[in-house]
Amino acid sequence: MGKASPFQATWSWRPFVACHLLALVLLALWLWEPSRALMDHFDFSLHHSLNAPLAEHSVWRGIWAVASTRPFDALTGLIMLSLLIRGDWVFKAVQTRAAIFGFLASLLLLLAIRFLYSSLCSHLGWQHDSISIYAADDVHLSQLFPSWDDTPFAIKDESARSFPGDHASVLLLWALFLCLFARSALQWLAIWGLALLFMLPRLVTGAHWGQDDYIGGMQVALLSLAWSCFTPFAAWSSDRLVRLTRPLFELLAKIPLLNRLSVISTRRLG
Known part of the structure; x- marks a missing residue:
């Protein structure tokens, strides 16, 4: 795909199969009654440790109340996006545009899966x-x-359909996607630290069981990663989206300050 793309337009069979096998193992463990009982016990303990302090600390309640709203989800998305397009962090500056389009393609697969x-x-x-x-x-x-x-700040703390965790599946896909290209342990720690932090609000409020995330969310994320990054799909999609949007980015590159972003600068594409 050339130096401007981090993706390979080929099938990577070993990681592709590994993702599917791991997803099947997680499902088997979840369906097996002895391991499911252990998960239920762990999840109740985890939820109690996270939720019980809310009864005693008003400031703590306010923090997690805000973190459990749609506007905070939007802020989380902006942080995730900013780390994706930050040049020369995980991705080289020249690759950021292809990387963001590849991730968007992965998200589309995630929605379908x-x-x-x-x-x-x-x-x-x-x-x-x-x-x-x-x-x-x-x-x-x-x-x-x-x-x-009945406001944009409505708090989500219960659902009749909590499995799999949709919020967690996006965060886990983001973390797995970035870790494919991360080059240091510090990057891994930062990526997974943020992913786990942003998963906490739904666990604190009880909107999700832990297993909704570490079983259901992880399964969806693994399958989405497999079919996007370990097949030609991400490479094919990002290449065509880069070509399709080139005129738009050439216009954006003429805007002062905005043209300093790696994802927009045409000079960095060579």
């Missing part, structure tokens, strides 16, 4: 309610901030 998987879960009776519905003495932030209902 998640829809199919969620439909399968509903059909097979694997779907379940949020842990907040089952946990005793659960602190429901939506009840503590009722004035936020």
Whole structure:
């Protein structure tokens, strides 16, 4: 694909198969009753340790209430995007445009895979309610901030269809995607630290079980990564999107300050 693309337009069979096998192993562990019981016990303990402090600390409640809203999700998306397009961090400056388009292509696959998987879960009776519905003495932030209902700041702390974790699947795909190209342990720590941090709000409020994320979300992310980055799909999609949007970026490159961004600068594309 040339130096301006980080992707290879070939099938990488070993990681492709490995992603599918790992997703199947996670599913088998989740369906096997002994391991599922351990997961349930772990998730209740995890949720209690995260949720119980909300009853005692008003500032802590406010922080997690804000973090459980759609505007905070948008802020999370901006942070994820900024790290994707930051030149010479994970991706070389010349590769940032192709990288962002490749990730967008991966996201499209994730939406399709998640829809199919969620439909399968509903059909097979694997779907379940949020842990907040089952946990005793659960602190429901939506009840503590009722004035936020019917506003953009409505708090999500329960759902009748919490598996797999859609929020977590996007974060996990982002982390796996970046780690394919990360070059240092510090980058890995920063990427996974942010991914886990941004997954916490849904776990604190009880909107999701832990297994919705580390089983369901990870399965969706692995399959999305496999079919995008270990096939020619990401390379093919990013190459065509780069070509299609070239006139737009040439116009944007004429705007002062904006043209200093790696993803926009035409000089960096050579």
